Amino acid sequence: MFKLTFIEIPIGPQHPALHEPILLRLKVDGEEVINSEISTGYNHRGVEKLLEKNTWIKSIYISSRICGICNAVHMQTYVQGIERLLGIEPPPRANYIRTIVMELERIHSHMLLFAVMAETIGFDTLFMIVMKDRERVMYLKDLVTGNRVHADIHIIGGVKRDIDDSKKEVILKELAFIEQRVKDYKKIMHEDYTFQKRLVNVGYVSRNYALKNSLVGPPARASGIPYDIRALEPYAAYSELDFRVVMREEGDSWSRMMVRLDEISESIEIIRQALSKLPQGSIALKTIPRVVKQGEHISRVEAPRGELIYHIVSKGGSTPYRVKVRTPSFFNVLNTDKLFIGHKLADVPVILVSFDPCISCMERVLLIEDKDKPRYLTLKQLSRWQPK
Amino acid sequence: MKLSMLKEALTNIIRKPITKTYPITKRDIEIPELHRGLHYVDFSKCTGCSLCAIDCPSNAIQMTKIELKLGTNPKNLYPIIDYEKCVFCYHCVYICPVKAYITTNNFELVRVTRNNIAEFQYEESSKRRDKMTILLVISLLIYTVSVLLLTYIVVRGPTVSDKVLSADVALYTSSVILAITGIIIGSEAMAICTIILILWAYIRA
Amino acid sequence: MEELGNECSLQPIGPSRYQCIIEKEKIRGLAHRLSIMETSFLLLTATDYPDEKKFELTYVFWNHVSRSLIIIKTYVSRDSPQIDTISDLFPGATYSEAEAYDLVGIDFIGNPHIKRGIFAPTDVVEKGIFPLRKDSGV
Numbered sequence: 001m002f003k004l005t006f007i008e009i010p011i012g013p014q015h016p017a018l019h020e021p022i023l024l025r026l027k028v029d030g031e032e033v034i035n036s037e038i039s040t041g042y043n044h045r046g047v048e049k050l051l052e053k054n055t056w057i058k059s060i061y062i063s064s065r066i067c068g069i070c071n072a073v074h075m076q077t078y079v080q081g082i083e084r085l086l087g088i089e090p091p092p093r094a095n096y097i098r099t100i101v102m103e104l105e106r107i108h109s110h111m112l113l114f115a116v117m118a119e120t121i122g123f124d125t126l127f128m129i130v131m132k133d134r135e136r137v138m139y140l141k142d143l144v145t146g147n148r149v150h151a152d153i154h155i156i157g158g159v160k161r162d163i164d165d166s167k168k169e170v171i172l173k174e175l176a177f178i179e180q181r182v183k184d185y186k187k188i189m190h191e192d193y194t195f196q197k198r199l200v201n202v203g204y205v206s207r208n209y210a211l212k213n214s215l216v217g218p219p220a221r222a223s224g225i226p227y228d229i230r231a232l233e234p235y236a237a238y239s240e241l242d243f244r245v246v247m248r249e250e251g252d253s254w255s256r257m258m259v260r261l262d263e264i265s266e267s268i269e270i271i272r273q274a275l276s277k278l279p280q281g282s283i284a285l286k287t288i289p290r291v292v293k294q295g296e297h298i299s300r301v302e303a304p305r306g307e308l309i310y311h312i313v314s315k316g317g318s319t320p321y322r323v324k325v326r327t328p329s330f331f332n333v334l335n336t337d338k339l340f341i342g343h344k345l346a347d348v349p350v351i352l353v354s355f356d357p358c359i360s361c362m363e364r365v366l367l368i369e370d371k372d373k374p375r376y377l378t379l380k381q382l383s384r385w386q387p388k
Numbered sequence: 389m390k391l392s393m394l395k396e397a398l399t400n401i402i403r404k405p406i407t408k409t410y411p412i413t414k415r416d417i418e419i420p421e422l423h424r425g426l427h428y429v430d431f432s433k434c435t436g437c438s439l440c441a442i443d444c445p446s447n448a449i450q451m452t453k454i455e456l457k458l459g460t461n462p463k464n465l466y467p468i469i470d471y472e473k474c475v476f477c478y479h480c481v482y483i484c485p486v487k488a489y490i491t492t493n494n495f496e497l498v499r500v501t502r503n504n505i506a507e508f509q510y511e512e513s514s515k516r517r518d519k520m521t522i523l524l525v526i527s528l529l530i531y532t533v534s535v536l537l538l539t540y541i542v543v544r545g546p547t548v549s550d551k552v553l554s555a556d557v558a559l560y561t562s563s564v565i566l567a568i569t570g571i572i573i574g575s576e577a578m579a580i581c582t583i584i585l586i587l588w589a590y591i592r593a
Numbered sequence: 594m595e596e597l598g599n600e601c602s603l604q605p606i607g608p609s610r611y612q613c614i615i616e617k618e619k620i621r622g623l624a625h626r627l628s629i630m631e632t633s634f635l636l637l638t639a640t641d642y643p644d645e646k647k648f649e650l651t652y653v654f655w656n657h658v659s660r661s662l663i664i665i666k667t668y669v670s671r672d673s674p675q676i677d678t679i680s681d682l683f684p685g686a687t688y689s690e691a692e693a694y695d696l697v698g699i700d701f702i703g704n705p706h707i708k709r710g711i712f713a714p715t716d717v718v719e720k721g722i723f724p725l726r727k728d729s730g731v
Contacts, residue, residue, distance in 0.1 A: 048725065049724060049725060054445070055443075057443050057445075057479070058443065058444075058445040060445075061445035061475070061477050061479065062445060064477075065475075139420075142419065142420050142423055143420045143422075146420075146422055146423055146424040146478065147423065147424050147476070150475075150477070152477040152478065152479070155482070160478075160482050161422075211631060211633055211657070212633075212683065212684055212685065213684050213685045214633045214634050214635065214683070214685030214686075215685075225657070227657075232660060233608075233609075288483070298610075298636070298653060298662070298664070307635075309635060309636050309653070311636060311638045311651065311653075313640055321640075322638070322640045322641075324636070324638040326635075326636050326689075330688070331685055331688075334687075334688045335684065335685055335687070335688070
């Protein structure tokens with residue numbers, strides 16, 4: 001007779017870097033997962049109500065604070081939608097500066113996830129090394145926008161700050177250093193024994209599954225779907241820049257991480273091109289419009305985690321009528337609950353991290369053995385859990 | 389077997405820890421000049437248009453009436469920022485039509501009263517500790533010298549009585565100084581050991 | 594210009610974006626036709642129009658073959674908000690429909706994951722109100 005062990009992973013709703021909290025219930029038989037289901041608690045939908053009550057300009061800053069890691073792309077999506085409703089175009093120099101800030105964000109978000117994956121499989125030293133390199137990117141963001149995390153640089157009709165030549169030199173010097181380090185990380189991914197054993201052939205996602213379940217971002221691109229909004233519906237300055245959409249065919253966790261590392265190299269190339277092609281001109285309009293005409297628009301942007309969609313409905317007042325936010329983690333995490341079946345328990349954190357949820361939300365694991373004595377473990381303890 | 393970690397292990401034995409006690413010691417990492425820090429209004433330029441208060445996303449600016457009677461502000465309304473609500477988005481700085489905001493890159497805004505007191509106490513206690521250390525070192529020197537003298541006299545033989553007496557007196561005096569030093573700096577163990585030593589020497593004499 | 598059968602004809606509203614407005618009974622036929630072309634489900638928005646006494650549902654799909662966005666709008670009456678689910682044809686839509694139920698109150702017939710309390714906080718659920726309606730008072 002086998003013992004049924006239930007593991008529940010509750011995620012606290014109070015956390016600053018939160019997308020949505022989920023409760024993941026896994027039914028385990030020894031080491032193998034036989035059933036899994038997801039139930040959710042309260043998430044950030046209070047933001048949608050809040051965006052309806054504030055004026056257009058205030059709601060820009062609120063939308064930037066939905067997520068801590070991808071705040072520039074949230075602002076870009078919202079401001080892009082408002083500009084399309086108004087029928088105005090920002091000046092070209094503003095588009096380039098917006099592109100540079102968004103690519104810097106992509107670099108540091110992917111580095112963060114690589115560090116978290118290294119920690120999940122037990123490689124703590126690599127976690128520290130990658131975080132130390134990430135600090136250089138945060139310094140660059142501070143130089144360009146004024147803050148390490150929240151780049152409040154968008155405004156309706158342009159940007160607020162400019163990039164001059166001394167900043168350009170610092171950016172190029174730091175990027176050259178990061179490029180060399182990323183090559184070293186890729187070498188580790190190819191040659192290290194731990195990475196090969198823990199990540200290859202774990203969490204396979206077929207192309208059909210990705211299509212049906214609307215996976216977006218690097219998980220979709222690692223399964224063979226060329227889905228990148230920067231190439232399909234170019235926004236900001238991407239129509240004038242030359243870059244490659246990174247795609248792989250394998251569909252397992254290893255290829256999802258390799259897609260992200262390749263994207264860091266592509267982002268560095270994009271920033272170099274944008275800095276060399278920066279056009280002259282003004283960076284914002286003279287007056288900021290405060291009232292938007294009636295209409296609705298759907299604006300899409302490629303965030304580091306996938307595709308971000310905002311649906312903005314305006315009735316011609318000074319506040320929006322309805323704003324719907326669909327973050328990429330919403331589909332990537334909620335629709336992949338049946339993927340864990342058939343894997344060992346130690347593979348569960350690896351698969352979950354490779355889909356890039358806001359990992360700092362997943363705090364505690366409730367381990368119930370014999371249905372009597374529940375025990376709480378952290379995700380780090382789960383990745384080092386051994387059955388008795 | 390490769391000894392690749394040997395060099396690092398040997399260097400790390402003699403190296404001090406890298407941790408810096410940040411709020412107490414000074415920060416040695418530089419931040420960019422245009423970092424969004426503390427900001428406030430230059431009252432001589434403000435015209436009282438209230439655009440900053442209307443647009444603030446967290447409603448952190450209150451327009452208050454301050455009777456300054458400068459020519460630029462007919463309504464005498466000036467913005468006062470509540471820094472606990474401010475999110476430092478700098479929209480007020482951007483939108484002011486006369487550029488009346490002064491910006492700094494000071495982000496260490498939490499050290500208002502509590503950490504100043506801690507710093508003061510730390511400095512005072514380290515001064516006191518330095519004083520006590522000097523006293524301790526002097527006492528230890530006298531003690532060591534007197535012990536050596538006593539040993540020398542014992543080894544060489546009890547020939548001259550006043551030399552023995554002076555060595556004894558030196559021993560007792562230095563032990564008493566050491567005991568008092570121990571009590572003052574709070575090391576009761578040291579004081580007790582020294583007192584026991586004095587009593588044993590007295591009994592044996 | 595694409596014709597999806599006789600049910601709706603898509604009007605272009607932008608570069609490679611098409612939109613059409615249909616009645617709510619036809620949504621399953623349309624979804625069935627879309628699921629055999631290579632299409633992914635992207636977004637479901639529920640908007641409350643209390644003056645016109647209806648909820649408006651906007652479905653957004655992306656067609657990988659023709660690389661175009663397909664936007665479908667339907668209307669549900671405010672007194673009896675019910676519509677068929679498309680979550681068996683498009684499993685990606687399951688949680689979007691659950692969210693629309695939890696926050697606006699539209700019932701999707703046939704979706705097994707519908708229940709209150711998935712997204713809305715517990716004190717709102719206890720009072721029985723749907724937060725994103727215009728008259729909810731939240």
